[in-house]
Amino acid sequence: MKSKEYCYKIAMEVRDYELDTEAIVNNANYLHYMEHTRHKFCAQSGVSFMDLQARGIMAVVRKVEVEYIESLRSGDTFVSALWLERKGPRFIFHQDILKTDDTLVTRACVTCVMLRDGKLTRGDEVAELFARYL
Amino acid sequence: MKSKEYCYKIAMEVRDYELDTEAIVNNANYLHYMEHTRHKFCAQSGVSFMDLQARGIMAVVRKVEVEYIESLRSGDTFVSALWLERKGPRFIFHQDILKTDDTLVTRACVTCVMLRDGKLTRGDEVAELFARYL
Amino acid sequence: MKSKEYCYKIAMEVRDYELDTEAIVNNANYLHYMEHTRHKFCAQSGVSFMDLQARGIMAVVRKVEVEYIESLRSGDTFVSALWLERKGPRFIFHQDILKTDDTLVTRACVTCVMLRDGKLTRGDEVAELFARYL
């Protein structure tokens, strides 16, 4: 994977209810961080996920690959960043989570597709919104 | 990935708080289902994750790859199944979630390693517990 | 509060991702357990929350009072039970969570109302469904 420049970044912090008994953030919560980042990115690009739904477009996650490199702990602040790639109907979000000193916490690819009436679409409408990032 | 026979299966059902606005189970919750399945499998193998922690062994997720094939919805029951592979220090849980009619919902590989005092171990103690499954 | 006989009970078990760093179930998760119990109770009474939504009725929680008496821990199984009371437009779910030895874990009252087009209704349609429990 060739790394491109991030097109969206958001600062976040660990909340203690996200920790598990090992006092590290539970693996599933990183998917929450990444989803929030994608949704904020979309909103900033001019369309929220709720807007998409209102237009009958359902954005669905098809594949997630995450490498967990470091653990986040109580009190940690971090940056969740992404850049976007399109491969046919697939929108591939390359998502990194970094500590404030730039240590990589997680590295992920999240593949989304756009459904209309439950059927796969090419996602052209959505691609237009993201045109400047592709 | 060559499919082996599952060595553990558990029946579960969707809970409505796991659904998102699209009325399908949120992608992060499948990681919860899979974690619960691994922990139940461990407990059945004679050692719970809490036991491991009490012995100073911290089981940590290093990598997750999930393909989302079908969506689970309100009222759905499903089976969460796994089989286990060891590659050096890595314990690879091959985890499938299936509807009651055997439709595949998600297919995943979850790679775990065992830390002691924050350092990677070979995980031999844990491998012994799982000996009959490897 | 006069205790009535429970009209619905469901057996559940703690999942490790519900624990916090203190190794006890996080306080918010009891609300999840209780919501799941209410929804199962509704489904058993002949109408799911999704059915209600499809009919334009939105069941909304107005008030929650929970006493946390004992803590649930890894490996615990428990019973989540409820009985129902109606006070005008308010449906009051009296919800207890008990360990298998009948120790009380939490005792709660959850008040729900039914909205249609965002406006409070008397909830008569829903009361009919619950008639035999009221």
Next chain:
Amino acid sequence: MKSKEYCYKIAMEVRDYELDTEAIVNNANYLHYMEHTRHKFCAQSGVSFMDLQARGIMAVVRKVEVEYIESLRSGDTFVSALWLERKGPRFIFHQDILKTDDTLVTRACVTCVMLRDGKLTRGDEVAELFARYL
């Protein structure tokens, strides 16, 4: 309940994974918002919950009462505020969540106690930390 001035406020925003099928924030997530607010308040007062745990003090929620007045939705920002009262061993957090236009979203009382070796303490150590707020 006489309202006192808030001694801590934090700005937050809704994350879409916190919404349920009704497109409003699920009732349990408000407990998460409030817990995060308490923990941030403690950290600001000079001691984090992790510090307390390290000293052998376990802060436990004994009672939660929440009134849900308005619903939060996708894209909403809000303020989570609290003021603190002590009644013997009980620390009562009065917690409000307000929209940016000051509309009250939820009003809650969260009662916490401090345990040491599983036994109730008077919580004097913790009260000292909060002295200027009591």
